[in-house]
Structure formats: structure tokens, C-alpha cells
Amino acid sequence: MKAGYALFLSAVAVLFTLTLTAPYFEKVGDEGSARFNYEVFSGFCHQRPERSFHLFGYKMAVCARCFGVYFGLLAGCLLYPAVWAKRGGIPPGWLLAASLLPLALDGRVEFLGLWAGSNLLRFMTGLLFGGFVPFYLIPALDKAAGVFIRRLR
Amino acid sequence: MQAEVDLRRILLSCATVGLVVGIIGAIPVVRLPNLCCLWVIAGGFTCAYLSLRNTKGVETVDGAIIGAIFGFMYGILNQAVLFLINTLFTLLGLGLDVRGVAFGGLSGVLDLHIGGVLWGLLLIILTTLESVLFGAVGGALYAVVANSEDIPDPRRGKIRKS
Numbered sequence: 419m420k421a422g423y424a425l426f427l428s429a430v431a432v433l434f435t436l437t438l439t440a441p442y443f444e445k446v447g448d449e450g451s452a453r454f455n456y457e458v459f460s461g462f463c464h465q466r467p468e469r470s471f472h473l474f475g476y477k478m479a480v481c482a483r484c485f486g487v488y489f490g491l492l493a494g495c496l497l498y499p500a501v502w503a504k505r506g507g508i509p510p511g512w513l514l515a516a517s518l519l520p521l522a523l524d525g526r527v528e529f530l531g532l533w534a535g536s537n538l539l540r541f542m543t544g545l546l547f548g549g550f551v552p553f554y555l556i557p558a559l560d561k562a563a564g565v566f567i568r569r570l571r
Numbered sequence: 572m573q574a575e576v577d578l579r580r581i582l583l584s585c586a587t588v589g590l591v592v593g594i595i596g597a598i599p600v601v602r603l604p605n606l607c608c609l610w611v612i613a614g615g616f617t618c619a620y621l622s623l624r625n626t627k628g629v630e631t632v633d634g635a636i637i638g639a640i641f642g643f644m645y646g647i648l649n650q651a652v653l654f655l656i657n658t659l660f661t662l663l664g665l666g667l668d669v670r671g672v673a674f675g676g677l678s679g680v681l682d683l684h685i686g687g688v689l690w691g692l693l694l695i696i697l698t699t700l701e702s703v704l705f706g707a708v709g710g711a712l713y714a715v716v717a718n719s720e721d722i723p724d725p726r727r728g729k730i731r732k733s
Contacts, residue, residue: 429700436697454690458697461596461649462608462705487608508631511715518712522609554711555704558635 421567422559423498426552430491437488441476455479471537483525483540490548498552508557509550517550577622581637584621588614589644596645597652599660608705615641615709623717631714638710639703646699 440455456465456479463480470477471485478485502509521543527533592614615638622637623629 429704432697433701433704454694457694459701461653461698462611462701484608511631511718514712514715518612525609551708554631554715555635555707558632558707558711561632562636 420560421563422561423495423503423556425563426556426559427495430488430495430552434488434492437479437485438473440479441473444476445474452476459484469537469540471541481540482537483521483544486541486544486546487521487548488544489541490545491551493545494549494552495556498556502553506557509553514550514554517547521547581618581622581640585618585637585641585644588618588621589641589648593645593648594652596649597656599656608701611642611645611702611705612709612712614645615639615706615711616713617641617709618706619710619713620717623713629714629717631711634710634712634714634717635707636710638713639707641710642702642704642706643699645706646702647695649702650695650698 436455436458440452443449443452443455459465459479463484465477465479465481467477469481469483471482472478480488524533524535524539524543528535592610596610615634618641619629619634619637623633626633
């Protein structure tokens, strides 16, 4: 397994797990750990309860859109070896920009109060973007790791 | 020499943009439009633009690395500014955990359990990891936009090699 892939998968797996553990800690009454979980994502997500999925009756650490992004990151990462690794290179650049567009549009229009989307739509737009990201960052990370290892030698 | 100058420019642009976005991203209410990491992605994009605008044939890896450097600086600076703002809020008698007005961040976990400081360090590491990830996305986005001549012809289905 290449270093870049392993690094990316580890980081994404840690972050994805943390989105799920906050409600679990709430459920078992470990408020300190739950608070820590929520704070990890508080700088990146509004965490509004009405825009978040709930587990065990408690809201997840991120909103539905961000959960879609993290879920997509993990799914893309797991699919990468089977779908793209043998092909090599990166997909066309416009696909990455296009995948971000629905998320940005839905989020901005919603923020301006012009559109009230659903959690499912938020999740889907996040999933679309997150799912594409690994196909660009893993090759970049693999290349960077290769250069770093060569320099070390 | 050229590489040295470029590195200085990269670090300077990452530090400047990291500080600006880090401050904006920590100010209560003003920070609200930072939905789903878009500001961090935009910061990575901006840094890659500032660093590579005169460079031809920008590769995705270059953009991603510059975005990741921005993300690293943003993660640290944002937590530091957030900590100062939250301390000020506490001194003024305003609550820390008012969603949309002020987030706890580092201040929110320092009093957790016995090892509050360790939780604080872990929080900085994890939030910086998130910033690096999304900053790299922004930098990679710049690279693909900068290489717009590589936009594939859908009829031919060209795939650009990194």
C-alpha cells in the first residue's frame, strides 16, 4: 500500500469516526468526551440540531452536509484502489470543481434564506463533493510522499 | 536561489491568508458563513493562487501541498485567535457555548476531566488535521482551474496525468 493512501485513509477514518462517537458518548453519559467531540468540529460546522442527523436520540458532531462530506471522503478512499488506482493519474479537473458546485450553491442559497433544503439534500451534496476529493488528493499525497522518501534517502 | 525565493513567497502568502481567514473564522457571528469548510477551501485556493500565479504547468500536487501548508497555519492561528476571543467573552461574562455567537474551541475543552491540557492539545492536532485536509482540497482546486487548458474534450475523454 502506498504511503499517501495510508495517510489519507487514516486521517479520514479518524475524522469520520469522531463524527459518530459524539452521540454515543452523550448516550452513555460521558459528557466530557461528547463535548470534546463536538468542539473538534465546531470550527468547521455550525452543528445546528435541525440540520443534523441524530443517532441514539442525540445530534451527530456535524451537520448533515458535513457528514455527507466525511462519509464521501471515506467511501471515495475505500473505493479508490478498486476504481482508480490501476488507471493512475487524476480525473479531469473540472469534475472536482463541478462536484463542489451543488454543495456551495445549496449552502449559500440556504444561508441567504432563499431556499430551505432538506437534510437528505444536504447529505447528498456533501457526499458528491467528498466522494470525488480522494481521487485528487491521494495521487497528490502519494507523489509528495514519494518525493519526501527519496529526499530522506 | 529561485527555489528559496519561491518558498519564502509560499510561506508568506500562507501565513498572511492563514491569519486573515483564521481571524475572520474566529469572530462570533462573522464566522457563521464558514459553512462546511468552504472558507478553509477558499483559503487554500487563494494561497495556491498567490504562490503559483506566475508558474506555468501547475501540478495538482503543488497546489495541494501549498493548500496543506495554509491549512496547517490556519488551524493553529484560528485556534489561537478563538482562544483569545473566548477568554475575552468569559471575562465579559458572556457564555462560551452559545452556538452561532461563540464556540468553545480550545477554551471549551481545557477544563475537561483531569487532563484538560492534553484534551486541548489533541483538539489542536485534530482541528489542524481537518484544516490541512480541506486546505489541500482548495490548493488542488486552484491547480485544476489553473490548468484549464487541460479541460478534457468530452468527445475524446482525455485524462490528465499528474
